[in-house]
Amino acid sequence: MSEQVNASWIASPDRPLRGELRVPGDKSVSHRAVMLGALAEGTSRVHGFLEGEDTRATARAFEAMGVRIDTPNASERIVHGVGLHGLRAPGIELDCGNAGTGMRLLSGLLAGQSFDSELIGDASLSRRPMRRVIDPLSMMGARIEAGPGGLPPLRIHGNNPLQGIEYKTPIASAQVKSAVLLAGLYARGETAVLEPHPTRDYTERMLAAFGWPIEFAPGRARLSGGHVLRAGEVEVPADFSSAAFFLVAASLVPGSELRLQAVGMNPRRTGLLAALRLMGADIREEPASGGRHGGGAGGEPVADLVVRHAPLHGIEVPEALVPDMIDEFPALFVAAACARGRTVVRGAAELRVKESDRIATMAAGLKALGVEIGETPDGAVIEGGRIGGGRVDSHGDHRIAMSFAVAAQLAGDEVIVDDVANVSTSFPGFVELASAIGMGLQAG
Numbered sequence: 510m511s512e513q514v515n516a517s518w519i520a521s522p523d524r525p526l527r528g529e530l531r532v533p534g535d536k537s538v539s540h541r542a543v544m545l546g547a548l549a550e551g552t553s554r555v556h557g558f559l560e561g562e563d564t565r566a567t568a569r570a571f572e573a574m575g576v577r578i579d580t581p582n583a584s585e586r587i588v589h590g591v592g593l594h595g596l597r598a599p600g601i602e603l604d605c606g607n608a609g610t611g612m613r614l615l616s617g618l619l620a621g622q623s624f625d626s627e628l629i630g631d632a633s634l635s636r637r638p639m640r641r642v643i644d645p646l647s648m649m650g651a652r653i654e655a656g657p658g659g660l661p662p663l664r665i666h667g668n669n670p671l672q673g674i675e676y677k678t679p680i681a682s683a684q685v686k687s688a689v690l691l692a693g694l695y696a697r698g699e700t701a702v703l704e705p706h707p708t709r710d711y712t713e714r715m716l717a718a719f720g721w722p723i724e725f726a727p728g729r730a731r732l733s734g735g736h737v738l739r740a741g742e743v744e745v746p747a748d749f750s751s752a753a754f755f756l757v758a759a760s761l762v763p764g765s766e767l768r769l770q771a772v773g774m775n776p777r778r779t780g781l782l783a784a785l786r787l788m789g790a791d792i793r794e795e796p797a798s799g800g801r802h803g804g805g806a807g808g809e810p811v812a813d814l815v816v817r818h819a820p821l822h823g824i825e826v827p828e829a830l831v832p833d834m835i836d837e838f839p840a841l842f843v844a845a846a847c848a849r850g851r852t853v854v855r856g857a858a859e860l861r862v863k864e865s866d867r868i869a870t871m872a873a874g875l876k877a878l879g880v881e882i883g884e885t886p887d888g889a890v891i892e893g894g895r896i897g898g899g900r901v902d903s904h905g906d907h908r909i910a911m912s913f914a915v916a917a918q919l920a921g922d923e924v925i926v927d928d929v930a931n932v933s934t935s936f937p938g939f940v941e942l943a944s945a946i947g948m949g950l951q952a953g
């Protein structure tokens with residue numbers, strides 16, 4: 510990928526967005542399907558797998574630990590499980606690429622192995638905090654060394670007996686919860702996680718679907734070690750976070766109407782729908798169309814989302830929605846910048862430790878396009894109005910890049926979006942799909 514690191518897009522308004530589309534598979538579900546499939550007894554089939562860089566990195570990590578993974582086609586994986594104790598020492602560093610989910614979940618799972626391992630990542634991942642997983646895993650008996658400041662790389666020592674704990678997560682984080690639960694598979698006794706606000710429960714749902722006894726409800730989960738995972742079929746829904754860019758774009762561009770097929774509607778992911786509706790968006794949920802849907806192991810609710818242009822107005826984003834839309838703030842900032850009036854975001858300090866500091870990166874980019882935006886430590890105040898042309902830097906953050914492609918559809922002049930190569934981590938084919946439904950966007 511190195512030759513593409515400075516890749517750019519040229520984006521500008523084209524025509525109303527119209528048509529039907531299915532965005533790629535859910536990133537969170539795809540990571541977990543490979544992980545649990547690898548540790549299961551038997552062969553699992555994953556349909557609708559996200560063929561993105563992040564999830565491919567996770568698949569490569571398991572291949573390096575002796576798991577055979579077949580690729581009959583881009584959106585399908587056949588994972589030949591080796592059982593809970595069947596992984597072998599990788600002999601190389603495991604490169605998680607850009608993926609925080611990959612690294613944090615793997616750290617929990619690797620803490621329970623009989624061999625040492627080392628997790629590395631790209632420049633962005635190497636700046637992301639890992640203490641949040643190291644602390645609870647150490648309480649369970651894991652031995653993990655990080656770089657200065659608790660940053661990657663992570664060196665995880667094997668052959669440490671783990672003990673179950675009850676852990677109250679200080680921040681709402683599905684990655685932290687999942688790391689602890691995955692370590693709990695290997696621990697003596699019970700492992701429980703209690704959250705300050707419920708987060709996405711894909712790990713819990715998929716463990717249950719793979720036959721592992723687990724009790725869970727919003728905000729808490731409890732399991733004990735020493736059971737068996739049984740292979741299954743996983744239907745990965747279309748990723749709500751990828752659909753989000755089109756929900757915002759079609760809401761903003763006059764004359765637009767889009768149908769987004771079979772989108773994952775896990776309530777812990779759809780906070781943006783509620784926020785956009787508060788802003789005046791016209792988005793309908795209909796029974797899912799277009800072939801295979803969520804279901805099977807990992808069973809997730811899905812729906813078609815039909816979005817029509819509607820004038821948006823600014824809101825105070827309810828803080829209770831923040832964890833349910835944590836990945837959607839770059840898109841929400843664009844909606845706010847094009848809405849009538851002021852939008853206020855609070856309680857979203859986690860945005861500062863995502864693939865980039867998403868508050869600072871969005872503020873710099875929107876300012877470059879003439880938008881009035883003030884940063885706060887845990888959010889922003891955005892004055893809606895006109896967007897101008899200009900040049901913005903996505904800082905290698907996939908969701909920032911796609912959000913500015915959306916902003917450009919409302920801009921008075923051409924927008925150049927720099928450093929867009931990482932869009933392939935979550936949304937391969939974004940430019941082609943976006944152009945096909947009417948967005949003015951091309952590789953620059």
Ligand code: S3P
Pocket residue numbers: 536537538610681682683684685687708709835836859
């Ligand atoms: C994810 C959880 C979220 C989210 C990330 C994917 C997951 O992170 O931002 O994109 O798959 O568990 P946190 O759990 O750190 O909030």
